[in-house]
Amino acid sequence: MPVAPLIACPECDLLQAETPLPPRRTACCRRCGVALYRSTSHSLDRSLAFSLAAVVLLVIANMLPIAGLDVRGQHTETTLWGAVQALYDQDRVAVSVLVFVTTLFAPATELCIMLYMLLPLRLGQVPRHLSLAFRLAPIAREWGLVDVFMLGVVVSLIKLGNLAIVVPGIALWSFGVLILLLTAIGASFDAREFWLRADANRAALERSASGSAARPLEPAT
Numbered sequence: 001m002p003v004a005p006l007i008a009c010p011e012c013d014l015l016q017a018e019t020p021l022p023p024r025r026t027a028c029c030r031r032c033g034v035a036l037y038r039s040t041s042h043s044l045d046r047s048l049a050f051s052l053a054a055v056v057l058l059v060i061a062n063m064l065p066i067a068g069l070d071v072r073g074q075h076t077e078t079t080l081w082g083a084v085q086a087l088y089d090q091d092r093v094a095v096s097v098l099v100f101v102t103t104l105f106a107p108a109t110e111l112c113i114m115l116y117m118l119l120p121l122r123l124g125q126v127p128r129h130l131s132l133a134f135r136l137a138p139i140a141r142e143w144g145l146v147d148v149f150m151l152g153v154v155v156s157l158i159k160l161g162n163l164a165i166v167v168p169g170i171a172l173w174s175f176g177v178l179i180l181l182l183t184a185i186g187a188s189f190d191a192r193e194f195w196l197r198a199d200a201n202r203a204a205l206e207r208s209a210s211g212s213a214a215r216p217l218e219p220a221t
C-alpha cells in the first residue's frame with residue numbers, strides 16, 4: 001500500500017500527510033493555517049517554455065543595438081557588450097565587470113541552470129547534479145539585475161533626448177520582454193512539483209533498469 005508523502009509546515013514544523021487536491025485549491029496547515037501547497041498543473045512545462053523564450057530574447061538583446069543616437073547628422077549605436085567594452089576602455093573596470101555580471105552573466109547562468117534542470121525532467125530523465133543546480137538557481141537570480149539596468153538605460157535615454165535624437169533599438173524591447181519572462185519563470189516554478197517529477201522519473205528509470213536486468217537472456221541462434 002503506498003504511503004502518502006509527508007510535508008513539514010514552514011511555520012510550525014508540523015508534519016502532515018499530503019493529500020491530492022482538486023484544481024485551484026490550496027492545502028493549509030492543520031495547526032497554524034499557513035498555505036502548504038497548491039494544486040498546480042504543468043507549472044514545470046510553463047517554466048521550461050518561459051526559459052526557452054528567455055534564452056532567445058537574451059541572445060537578441062546582446063547581439064542587436066540597445067539604442068542609436070543621431071547627433072548633428074552622425075549616427076552611433078551600441079550593443080550591451082559594446083557598452084561593457086567601452087566602460088573597460090575608459091578605465092572603469094569595476095563598473096564594466098558589474099554590468100557584465102548583472103546583465104549578461106547572471107541571467108545567462110540562471111537560464112542555463114533552468115534548462116539543465118527542466119529539459120531532462122520533461123524528457124523523463126533526472127540530471128546528475130540536480131540538487132546543486134537547484135541551490136545555484138536562486139543565487140544566479142539574485143545577481144541578475146536586468147530590470148535595474150533597463151531603468152538606468154531608459155532614464156539616460158530620456159535625458160539624452162534633449163541633446164540628440166534617440167532611436168530605441170530592438171535589444172531595448174527585448175530586454176523589456178526578458179524582464180517579464182524572468183519574472184514569469186520565478187512565478188510559475190513550483191519546487192514541490194519539481195521534486196515530485198524528479199522522484200517519479202527516478203522511480204520509472206529504476207523500474208525499467210530492474211525490468212531489463214531481470215529479463216532472461218535470449219538463446220543464441
Ligand SMILES: [Zn+2]
Pocket residue numbers: 009010011012013014029030031032033034
Ligand atoms: Zn503550521
